Amino acid sequence: MPSLSHPATMQMYANAMVTMHERWDSTVESQRRGQFENLVRQLADMAGIPAPRVIWGSAGGAFDFAQWSLEVDRRAASIDPRVGTGAQKTPLKDWLYFSTSIYHEMRHCEQNFMILQALLASKFPMPQPMTRAILPGGDLPSRVAAVMGFPILIVRRASIVRAQFSDHDIARTRSWCESMWGRYGRTRNQTYKHLDRGGRHMNKYVELPEEADAWAVERQVSRLIRDLIGHRLGNEALDGLAGLFA
Numbered sequence: 730m731p732s733l734s735h736p737a738t739m740q741m742y743a744n745a746m747v748t749m750h751e752r753w754d755s756t757v758e759s760q761r762r763g764q765f766e767n768l769v770r771q772l773a774d775m776a777g778i779p780a781p782r783v784i785w786g787s788a789g790g791a792f793d794f795a796q797w798s799l800e801v802d803r804r805a806a807s808i809d810p811r812v813g814t815g816a817q818k819t820p821l822k823d824w825l826y827f828s829t830s831i832y833h834e835m836r837h838c839e840q841n842f843m844i845l846q847a848l849l850a851s852k853f854p855m856p857q858p859m860t861r862a863i864l865p866g867g868d869l870p871s872r873v874a875a876v877m878g879f880p881i882l883i884v885r886r887a888s889i890v891r892a893q894f895s896d897h898d899i900a901r902t903r904s905w906c907e908s909m910w911g912r913y914g915r916t917r918n919q920t921y922k923h924l925d926r927g928g929r930h931m932n933k934y935v936e937l938p939e940e941a942d943a944w945a946v947e948r949q950v951s952r953l954i955r956d957l958i959g960h961r962l963g964n965e966a967l968d969g970l971a972g973l974f975a
C-alpha cells in the first residue's frame with residue numbers, strides 16, 4: 730500500500746527540502762510555512778491518510794491524534810540553513826533536524842491511521858485493556874472513537890478507506906497499537922516520564938515499536954537530503970554533519 734515508508738514518498742520530500750534550501754534567499758518565512766503546509770498535505774495524499782491540521786509551535790514537533798494536528802517547529806521555516814559555514818554547521822544541522830522531524834511526526838500520523846484501519850477491518854483484536862472499557866451500543870467506528878479518543882470523522886474515514894495489509898503490515902501495526910493502547914501502554918508511559926525527567930532513557934524511548942519505525946523512516950529521509958545537498962553544493966557543505974546521520 731502507499732506509505733510514507735515508500736522510497737518515492739521520501740524522495741519527493743527530500744527533493745522539496747533541497748529546493749527550499751536552494752531558494753532560501755528568494756523566499757520569506759510565511760512562504761516557507763506555506764510550502765511546508767503544502768508538503769504535509771502532499772504527504773498525506775500520497776499515503777492515503779487524512780491531512781492533519783498544521784500548528785506552528787516551538788517545541789520540536791509532535792503529532793496529536795486526538796486533535797489530528799501536527800505541531801511543527803517554526804524554526805523549520807526561519808533558521809537560515811546556509812549561514813553555518815564554520816566547522817559546526819549548526820544552522821544547517823538544526824534546519825535538517827526540524828525539517829525531517831516533520832516527516833517523522835507524519836509517520837506517527839500514518840501509524841495511527843493504519844491502527845484504525847486494521848482495527849476496523851478486524852485484522853487483530855482490540856487491545857486487551859481497552860476491550861473491557863468498550864461501552865455497549867453504537868457502531869464500531871463510534872465505539873473506537875469514544876474509547877481511544879480519536880475524532881469520529883477520522884475513524885469513519887478509516888472505516889471507508891480500506892487498506893491492503895500484508896502479514897508484515899499487520900504485525901507491525903499491531904505492535905504499535907499494543908505499545909500505545911495495549912498491554913505495553915504502561916511501559917510506554919514510564920518511558921515518557923523518565924524522558925521528561927532528563928532524557929537518560931532515550932534508548933528505551935527509541936526502542937518503542939512506533940518510535941523505532943518513525944526514526945528509521947526519518948533517518949532514510951535525512952540521508953536522501955544529505956546526498957542531494959552534498960551533490961549540489963559540494964561535500965564540504967556537509968562537513969561536521971556526520972553525527973546527524975549516524
Ligand SMILES: [Zn+2]
Pocket residue numbers: 833837939940943
Ligand atoms: Zn516519534
